Amino acid sequence: MKPLLGGKGANLAEMSRIGLPVPPGFTITTEVCTYYYDHKRTYPVELQKQMEAGVAAMEKIMGAKFGDAKGMPLLVAVRSGARDSMPGMMDTILNLGLNDQTVLSLASVTKNERFAWDCYRRFIQMYGDVVLGVQKREGEDHEPFETVIEEYKHKVYHKDIVDSDLTAADQQELVRLFKELVKERTGKVFPNSPWDQLRGAAGAVFGSWMNDRAIVYRRKYGIPAEWGTAVNVQAMVYGNTGDDSGSGVAFTRNPANGADEFYGEFLINAQGEDVVAGVRTPEPVLKLKEVMPKSYAELLKVRATLEKHFKDVQDVEFTIQQGKLFMLQTRNGKRTAAAALKFSIDMVKEKLIDWETAVLRNPADQLDQLLAPIFDVADVKKAKAIATGLPAGPGAASGKIYLNADRAVIAEQKGEKVLLVRNETSPEDLRGMIAAEGILTARGGVSSHAALVARQMGKVCICGAAALEIDYDAKTVTVAGQTFSEGEFLSIDGTSGIVYAGQLKTAPSEIITGMIGGDKAAQATEKFKSFNQLMKWCSQATRLQVRTNADNPEQTQNAIAFGAQGIGLTRTEHMFFEGDRIDAVREMILAETVEARKAALSKILPYQREDFIGIFEALKGLPATIRLLDPPLHEFVPHDEKSQADLAKKLGITTEKVVSRVNALHEFNPMLGHRGCRLGIAYPEITETQARAIFEAAAEVQKKGIKVKPEVMIPLVGFKKELDLQVAIVHDVAAQVQKEKKVKLSYSVGTMIEVPRGALTADEIAHTAEFFSFGTNDLTQTALGISRDDMGNFLLPYTENEIFKKNPFASLDQTGVGQLVKIAIEKGRATRPDIKLGICGEHGGDPDSVKFFHSVGLSYVSCSPFRVPVARLAAAQAAIEEKRAAAKAGAPTNVRSGSAAAPAAKQTNKATNNNKRNTNMAKKAAKKAAAKKAAPAKKAAAPAKKAAPAKKAAPAKKAAPAKKAAAPAKKAAAPAKKAPAKKAAKKAAKK
16 A cells, blocks of 8 residues: 555555544545656646545535635645655645635634634745745745744743744734745645645655655665655644644654653644754653543553554654644654664564564664664763753764754865754754764754654664754854854764763764673673674674685684674785785885895795794684685885885885885786786786795694684786686695695685676686685676775765666666676586685675575675674575565465564555555456546545544544545445444444
């Protein structure tokens, strides 16, 4: 249902189906959005009639009429609903249907003049912003409507008062001022016709799918532009009718730390947008128990029902109108990595989900949040705490403060660590939030825009630090008697909510200290134990091994502590830069004869041998893939005059000789020049020396009783003959060392596949190579013809125009470079069925790439030590997803014996089957609809019966299912007569 109705519409339909009090409405499907963009922003001809039918159904249920200037007018909320939740990125309009006539009838029927004018003022503000484009201009830090409100308050009351203290007369005057602002900014009169308003609102919501912040968000989270959004049109319910009403946002558990506690906020006498906008700091939802105990008790029941039904933590929106509860939205709650970990572990213990589902619930690309540093304890003791706020995104962040998103982005691009500081954030601040290390706001709560987006991004965040006085014009923040200007440092602890002056040092997280340092106190923490349990589950599920890229014993030990199963890449050239050994390397490069070169190499040999001994000992029998010298020689020689003169002096040769040799090494395109196996072919003594260092080290470690499994890797092979020449040298040296040391060594020789010809002739190369390791960094460069170091000049326009969905050097280009990988695998296995296959580029730590490598049947991926847990989780998820897909397709499969909740798995299968059946029914309903690709309202007209609130209650705020959802609705139509929703409505009416 979600692909058609969007997440919001589908979940509203589902809440209605299970008997929760949901206001009636209908959903204009995502297909209409696609039609809208495919047909020059026009609608299917059938849409108007279908919308009229949907509105008529709502009128019947609500006992109100759309545009009625004599009785109770039906007002509606128009809200977006993407398939994947995109909080705050697209647009919402509330109270639609008000005009100069209907506002009077609303005031008359409700006998509440202030409420009516408050709704009208809100409507003009939202419609003016979203539909008419009355937004802040360049250089303005405040929204224009908010500026009008603030100026009015100070003019009339000489101080800043809360909106709920404004009188009916105040609201009426603000309506007049807002209309003047609209006329001034747009040159148009504010529309009076409710139907014109509705059509304009639907178009604006569809239009918001392509607004800048939505595009930035989709790009960050990989949401396809072609999905489109649905539009939910739902009868309004009102939280702003007085002190017995209110609106709130809540999570069924704490999304910041994972605690099993009802977590959220509400505002008395307010509409829902007030809560999430962050303009007022709300009250904790637990306080609702004191002011509205009956509604709170009902909300707790809803909390339990939703978690039991969806088997996940839910993010809900609700409105209480004159004591009656309405549910306006539910969706899977965005969460930090720490919360995701705790949720998944706890829900397995509660038998809500099985352990495989728990593994899938932890986003692999967020896992490194758990490894992020915390503030150093000693530094915190010395630091000055200047403010406290609500902890909304855990972690520690220090940075230079910036009060504007654009300036924050510019500073970050210069390499600065940035904190974005605002009174409250809005979706327009998204780019700045992405650039920032952390976010600090003076207003807003834990469900505000800043908190919600920060949690999803894994950013450190503190909201509602009320002591902050932010002056956007002066670019200063004043707090605790101190004034901080843009560019000065503050530090924020998103776990405790404390703001510190200056820059604080950071320390490793308890998971790092527990795993790598063996700290007992860290190992006793719940977070460490939960992380450890998750990694154990990953080991149970995974087929794809995870190795590490390591060049020394310390890196090797760290990676093994994280669960690496060997080394997938040791770069021997990195060892050359330690200490004074670089002088011997340079002597070798400057040598003019083979004898002189061998003499220099004999100085390098003991260094390399000792390095390999340390690595083999740290591995304790695990395999190590060691790449022979790869970079071009010019990278090892000095290029400035002073360093060249110093080198000449050290080597006892003339500076002219050094300069001449350096110039001779210059290449126009060094990455495609004299490097990799080409060096070994031109200077076979280099290959001999490196091979001898590897085998002598292996012999020494093996004599200590430690197993050694060296895998010698020849880089940049494109021709079989290249590999043959190098492998012959390696085998010859191995035989010599085994004879000299009187040992039998187990080793293998293979190659890196990193040029297209190597991939395309892999069947030939596999006759010699015992393994392939895909060097996806260079394979991407050579396949795309793009330099990794120079692509920054055009990466932005390429991603903005969606030529690249993602940076191809960060996430593998699966349709291009990925095809070369597939070809090489197929050809390599055709020649050598048991060939070992791995990957050692940066892509080895990217979750999407890891899943691709699993799907094509690689043996292992290799990544940097601190990315090992991420790769392990992604590999386990790939295995579980593959297994579940096979089970869904009919292949036999079983829940693993380690599962804590086999019954939950059965329920999941049942739910999947139901969803499949519902989707099929929805498709059939779609065929009957008039619009070929996008006829909404029949597909989208609400089965209002299912969702009827009490007639007594005024209109409501969110979309119930639609006739496209009416397929399931028909099925639910029979029960709907005795439907739980109807019962809920009756109960509410009695109350």
